[in-house]
Amino acid sequence: MILNGDGTLQAQNTEPPPSNPHRQPLTALARSYVVYSLCSIPAIVDYAPSLLDFIGRIPVLNHVAYSLIKITFFDQFVGGETASATVPLLRALRAANKGALFAYSAEVDEKEALSSESKSGKLKAHHKRVVDEILTCIDVAADFEDSLRGASKALSPYLHDTAYRTPTSQASIAANSDLLTGRRTWVAIKVTALLPDAHALINLSKYITSRREQMKAVSAEQSSLTSARSAPATLSAATVPRVEDIPFPGAALLSDLDIVLSPSRDDAPLSTNDIQQLRELYDDLVKICVRAEQRGVRLIVDAEYSWYQPALDALTLALMRRFNALPSSNVTTGTPPSSPRQGPVQPLIYATYQAYLRRVPLQLAHNLHDAKSNNYSLGVKLVRGAYHPYETNAHRTFKNGGKSLCISSEDLPPVWLEKHETDKAYDDCTRMVIEAVKEDVLRQRAQQYEDNKTGDIRVGVLFGTHNWDSCNLVLDELVRQGLGEVVKGEDNNNKVKVRSDVVERICIAQLYGMCDDLTDSLTSRVLSDVPMVTKYIPYGGLTEVLPYLSRRAIENKSVLGDGAAARERQRALREIMTRIRETFSLPLRRNE
Numbered sequence: 001m002i003l004n005g006d007g008t009l010q011a012q013n014t015e016p017p018p019s020n021p022h023r024q025p026l027t028a029l030a031r032s033y034v035v036y037s038l039c040s041i042p043a044i045v046d047y048a049p050s051l052l053d054f055i056g057r058i059p060v061l062n063h064v065a066y067s068l069i070k071i072t073f074f075d076q077f078v079g080g081e082t083a084s085a086t087v088p089l090l091r092a093l094r095a096a097n098k099g100a101l102f103a104y105s106a107e108v109d110e111k112e113a114l115s116s117e118s119k120s121g122k123l124k125a126h127h128k129r130v131v132d133e134i135l136t137c138i139d140v141a142a143d144f145e146d147s148l149r150g151a152s153k154a155l156s157p158y159l160h161d162t163a164y165r166t167p168t169s170q171a172s173i174a175a176n177s178d179l180l181t182g183r184r185t186w187v188a189i190k191v192t193a194l195l196p197d198a199h200a201l202i203n204l205s206k207y208i209t210s211r212r213e214q215m216k217a218v219s220a221e222q223s224s225l226t227s228a229r230s231a232p233a234t235l236s237a238a239t240v241p242r243v244e245d246i247p248f249p250g251a252a253l254l255s256d257l258d259i260v261l262s263p264s265r266d267d268a269p270l271s272t273n274d275i276q277q278l279r280e281l282y283d284d285l286v287k288i289c290v291r292a293e294q295r296g297v298r299l300i301v302d303a304e305y306s307w308y309q310p311a312l313d314a315l316t317l318a319l320m321r322r323f324n325a326l327p328s329s330n331v332t333t334g335t336p337p338s339s340p341r342q343g344p345v346q347p348l349i350y351a352t353y354q355a356y357l358r359r360v361p362l363q364l365a366h367n368l369h370d371a372k373s374n375n376y377s378l379g380v381k382l383v384r385g386a387y388h389p390y391e392t393n394a395h396r397t398f399k400n401g402g403k404s405l406c407i408s409s410e411d412l413p414p415v416w417l418e419k420h421e422t423d424k425a426y427d428d429c430t431r432m433v434i435e436a437v438k439e440d441v442l443r444q445r446a447q448q449y450e451d452n453k454t455g456d457i458r459v460g461v462l463f464g465t466h467n468w469d470s471c472n473l474v475l476d477e478l479v480r481q482g483l484g485e486v487v488k489g490e491d492n493n494n495k496v497k498v499r500s501d502v503v504e505r506i507c508i509a510q511l512y513g514m515c516d517d518l519t520d521s522l523t524s525r526v527l528s529d530v531p532m533v534t535k536y537i538p539y540g541g542l543t544e545v546l547p548y549l550s551r552r553a554i555e556n557k558s559v560l561g562d563g564a565a566a567r568e569r570q571r572a573l574r575e576i577m578t579r580i581r582e583t584f585s586l587p588l589r590r591n592e
Contacts, residue, residue, distance in 0.1 A: 024516075024575070026576065026579050028075075029572045029575050029576050029579070030572075030576065031071070031072060031075060031076055032076060032513075032568070032572040033569055033572040033573055033576065034072060035072050035073060035076045035513075036568040036569050036572070037569055038072075040569070048550050049547075049550040052065070052069075052546060052550065066542055066543075069542065069546075069549070070542055073549050074542055074545070074549065076513040077511070077512060077513040077514070077538070077548075077549060078105070078512075078513075078537075078538050078539060078540070078545055078548075078549070079102060079512060079537035079538065079539045080539045081539065081540065081541050081542070082539065083102070083104070083133070083136055083137045083140040083141075083539060084140055085539065086100075086102055086140070086537060086539050087140065087144055089537065090102075090144050090185060090537075091144075093535055094148065094184075094531065096520075096523065097523045097531050097533070098519065098523060098531050098533050098534060098535055099184030099185060099186070099507065099530075099531040099533070099534035099535070100141075100184070100185045100186070100534060100535055100537050101185075101186045101187070101188055101300060101462070101509055101534050101535070101536045101537065102137065102141070102185070102186075102187065102188070102536070102537035102538065102539060103137070103187060103188035103189070103190065103300075103302070103536070103537075103538055103539070104130060104133045104134060104137055104190075104193075104538075104539060104540055105190065105538035105539065105540050105544070105545045105548040106126075106130055106190065106193045106540055106544045106545070127193065127194055127195055127196050130193045130194055131194055131284045131287070131288065134187065134189060134194075134288055135287070135288065135291050137187050138187050138288070138291050138292050138295055138297045138299075139291075139295065141185040141186065141187055141295070141297045142185075142295035142296060142297050144185050145183050145184075145185050145296070145297075183296050183297065183298065183345055184507070184530055184531045184534065185297065186297060186298040186299070186300060186534075187292065187297055187298070187299055187300070188299075188300040188301075188302050188536065189285075189288065189299060189300065189301050189302060190302050190304070191281070191285075191301060191302075191304070191308075191312055191315065192304055192308060194281055194284055194285070195277050195278070195280070195281045196277060197277060198308070199274075200270075200273075200274040200277040200278050200281075201278075201308045201311040201312070202307050202308065202311075202405065202407070203270055203271075203274050204259075204260070204270065204274070204278060204310070204311040204314070205249070205307055205308060205309065205310040205311045205407055206407050207259065207269050207270060208249075208256050208310040208311065208314060209248070209249055209250070209310055209407055209408075211256075212243075212244075212249075212250045213409070215243070215244060216244045239365040239369075239432075240365070240366070240369045241362045241365050241366050243366065245362060246359050246362045246363050246366060247357075247358040247359040247362070247410070247414075248306075248358075248359065248408045248409075248410050248414050249306060249309055249310045249313075249359065249407075249408070249414065250310070250359065250363075251313070251359070251362075251363045251366045251367065251370075252310070252313035252314050252316070252317040253314075253317075254317060254318065254321065256310070256313070256314035256317070257282070257314045257315065257318050259275070260275055260278045260279055260282060261279070261282065261318075278311075281315070282315065282318070285315060285319060286319070286322075289319055289322075289323045289348065289349065292348060293323060293345070293348055296345045297345070298345055298347070298348060298349075298350065298379070298460075299348060299349050299350065300350045300352065300379075300381050300462065301315075301316045301319075301349065301350065301351055301352060302352055303352035303353070303354050303381075303383070303385070304387075305387055305390065305391070305394075305405065306357065306387075306391055306406070306407070306408065306414040306415075307394075307405045307406060307407045309357075313351070316349065316351045317351075319349050320347070320349050320351070320371075320376055320377075320378070320379070321374065321376055323348045323349050324346065324347045324348055324349055324371075324376040324377040324378070324379065325375065325376050326346075326375045326376060326377060326456045326458065327456065346377045346456065346457045346460075347377035347378060347379035347457065347459070347460045348377075348379070349379050350379030350380060350381045350460065350462060351367075351378075351379060351380065351381065352381040352382075352383060353380060353381065353382050353383070353429065354383055354384065354385035354386075355382065355383065355384050355385060355422050355425040355426035355429060356384055356385035356388055356391075356415045356416055356422040356425070357385065357414055357415055357416075358412065358414060358415065358416055358425075359414070360425055360429060361425050361428050361429055361432070364380065364382075364429050364432060364433065365432065368432070368433075368436050368459070371458065371459070372458070377456065377457055377458050377459065377460065378458070378459050378460075379459075379460050379461075380433055380459070380460065380461040380462070381461070381462045381464055382426065382429055382430065382433065382461060382462070382463050382464065382465075383464040383465065384422055384423075384426055384465065384467075385415065385422070386551065388415055391406075391413055391414055391415045392413050392415060392417075394406040395408060395413035395414065396413075399411075423467075423469075423470075426465070426467075426470055427470070427473055430463065430470065430473055430474060430477065431473075431477060433459070433461045434461075434474070434477040434478065434481055434483070434506070435481065436459050437459055437460075437461065437481075437483065437502070437505050437506060438481040438482065438483055440457065440458045440459050440505065441483060441501055441502060441505065443458075444456070444457070444501060445501070457504060457505060459505060460504070460505045460506070461505065461506055461507075462506075462507050462508075462509055462534070463506075463507070463508045463509065464508075464509045464510075464536070465508070465509075465510070466510055466511070466514060466515040466518060468518060471508055471518060471522055474506075474508060475496050475522075475525065475526070478496060478498060478502070478506070479496060483498065483499075483502045483506075484496040484497065484498045484502070485497045485498075487527065489527070493524075493525075494525075495524075495525050495526065495527050496525060496526050496527065497527040497528075498526060498527065498528045498532060499528075500528070500529050500530065502528075503528045503529070503530055503532050504530075506532065507531070507532050507533065507534050508522055508532065508533050508534070509533070509534040509535065509536055510533075510534075510535060510536070511535070511536045512535045512536060512537045512538070515568075517567075517568075517571055519533055519535065
């Protein structure tokens with residue numbers, strides 16, 4: 001939905017240009033043009049992983065190839081080689097009214113994961129370095145946010161828009177510097193990189209899903225003796241689905257980690273080595289969360305392939321119950337809280353929900369209810385999903401008796417078969433979670449009015465999407481639900497003005513190096529005292545992030561389909577021509 005000149009909302013298929021787009025250097029525009037041209041050639045994208053692997057084995061050729069990759073794909077999609085190296089980018093983004101979600105992007109090689117041989121001896125030192133790097137990343141994020149205190153006007157020109165300035169907001173800003181800066185530098189975690197052998201996660205996932213199948217069998221037997229109940233046809237924030245109604249791989253239960261955390265492990269179906277690695281992983285995650293809590297940095301647990309997801313769900317739930325626990329709770333969570341959760345950053349831990357998984361609408365409804373029932377704040381990162389071809393191929397191979405990492409016994413793959421199904425699931429989840437945010441905001445405002453207390457944030461959501469319609473839906477729902485107000489900006493265009501208590505719960509993100517026109521459009525259309533739009537910024541050494549770059553190229557092939565690649569190239573070329581004409585004082589063409 002797009003804002004009309006009269007303040008109404010209307011569907012529109014064309015993308016509005018930003019009123020004051022962030023100007024990139026000419027070299028960056030040229031790089032974008034080259035990269036998106038290459039990404040739009042299917043053969044290059046399809047064979048890129050194999051080609052990189054082959055070239056990497058040739059001593060002289062690999063240096064040449066890596067140098068070319070460094071100045072093209074690496075610089076386009078990666079923020080830097082170290083966390084500290086990204087700080088200039090963080091400052092540039094904040095000056096352009098954008099936050100940052102950055103991550104050390106070391107990924108598991110799925111070919112190694114498919115191998116039956118353990119690589120624990122080889123990778124042990126590396127996974128501990130990843131843990132240390134994430135701790136460093138948290139400190140860099142916190143130090144950057146702390147450095148903005150007292151310098152917010154220089155770094156936040158969007159606060160100077162008269163449509164946002166009011167006596168009340170200015171008084172609030174003056175009284176609390178946190179409202180000026182926000183804490184919009186977050187850190188993402190790729191859990192598979194935090195243990196020596198990804199097989200331990202797969203084995204835990206197999207154990208968890210086998211228990212769920214047993215639960216479903218018992219439930220089906222009981223249902224045959226009583227009246228059967230079908231899954232709800234429509235979903236809302238008030239929907240309470242049964243766990244057994246949720247498609248593979250289901251929803252996490254706190255008992256899923258008992259096999260790892262319980263001192264009694266007699267006759268455990270996992271090996272001693274698996275349990276030891278998983279326990280060490282949990283301890284490392286707790287260490288990371290403690291540091292994040294101390295420094296006021298939100299953490300996003302990235303989703304991965306479906307064969308890891310049940311284990312990741314179990315770990316994330318345990319961390320949420322512990323670190324997102326709300327004050328004055330008498331609920332037994334199974335793990336004691338490390339300190340009272342009354343700080344400004346909540347929810348601290350966010351789980352990722354992939355809308356292309358058939359389970360997600362019911363899973364999200366279940367988790368919203370679970371968080372409310374067990375008094376913890378639910379963090380939601382909603383994305384479409386990045387592994388669709390791998391998931392369908394793995395499921396097909398598994399059903400045909402081939403060697404595959406797939407662990408689903410269901411006839412259908414874990415993912416939706418058609419894109420429109422994923423789109424519908426994403427939209428349904430968007431409406432559901434914004435409804436939950438509205439309920440939480442109204443509850444908090446009522447609490448402030450009654451007893452003059454700030455209140456707790458019980459739900460937060462990051463919408464990760466490159467889809468214009470999805471972003472427009474978020475803004476449309478904010479206005480429709482009364483969480484945003486349509487106002488006139490200084491440029492005489494309609495904008496959505498969002499209060500700080502809403503922005504603390506909602507943000508929209510795109511990947512660094514992709515869909516900058518969408519990001520710029522959103523930042524120009526939203527007025528808030530902290531950035532509501534964020535860029536996901538990976539970092540790491542070139543050889544470390546090659547798996548990420550290969551996957552990003554494959555994702556681009558789908559994201560940039562239907563003419564999107566052409567628009568990205570044309571946008572870069574149009575800006576290049578504008579710069580050239582400005583340099584030589586040539587007249588600008590009307591369509592430029």
